[in-house]
Amino acid sequence: MKENGVEKCDVSVIHNETIRQVKNKMPKEEKLYDLAELFKVFGDTTRIKIIQVLFVSEMCVCDIAALLNMTQSAISHQLRVLKQTRLVKYRKEGKVVYYSLDDDHIKNIFDQGLLHITER
Amino acid sequence: MKENGVEKCDVSVIHNETIRQVKNKMPKEEKLYDLAELFKVFGDTTRIKIIQVLFVSEMCVCDIAALLNMTQSAISHQLRVLKQTRLVKYRKEGKVVYYSLDDDHIKNIFDQGLLHITER
DNA sequence: ACAATATATGAACAATTATTCATATATTCA
């Protein structure tokens, strides 16, 4: 059975209208890829911890490392990822680099995430 | 330099008050792990697409596979992941299994995520 | 009971990724 260019299984009760809706409402492939990339960034404990710390205050690399009890290198690598995704920004003061959050949505996303895992 | 059990670097200007705040506000290790696990689930294009499809309508496995142009096996594997994270639920009707979304927060999380990648 | 069909699942493989280690770069201060 084939409708609307979609090969359907025998029992399928999916309507043409539904297929149309899916194709209309589904964000573009590239957008979905970017969205996945964003969530991938949140999908790591170290990066989540860094963000949690930055919720409290701007902070330099070595203090983040100290607070999270991890090596400076590991933190630096992850900060690069956060920088590339435009989730953190930084300012340099001499040899010290201070990082802070660069996105208003992060808190909302985290809160909703926490809601999900907290319930039940 | 050591304050509050945190080994700080020489230039650190981090205050005891900040350290206290971080330790107070930071969710428990286990909670952060679960949060990362949740975002990891969102961090895959296939799973994101499945969720997008289910935003429109409940759907059986083979129709999801057809719509996304992927094998039934691949979809089934990913649905298991979504099931385990309690993001989708299912009902069985004969040999057909219908999946649907099982979380009110997903839409919010996605919308915030899309906001982030859309801006700038 | 048998054939057909929908879904689930285990094993294998390829690809991705987080951390570590070594080292490079940049800045300050003596």
Next chain:
DNA sequence: TGAATATATGAATAATTGTTCATATATTGT
């Protein structure tokens, strides 16, 4: 200029993970 320090980064390694393939399970109709 040289030593000390903060940060960044490349390479290597170990661990995780998504898809495929083969196959198992469950259900329906004949």
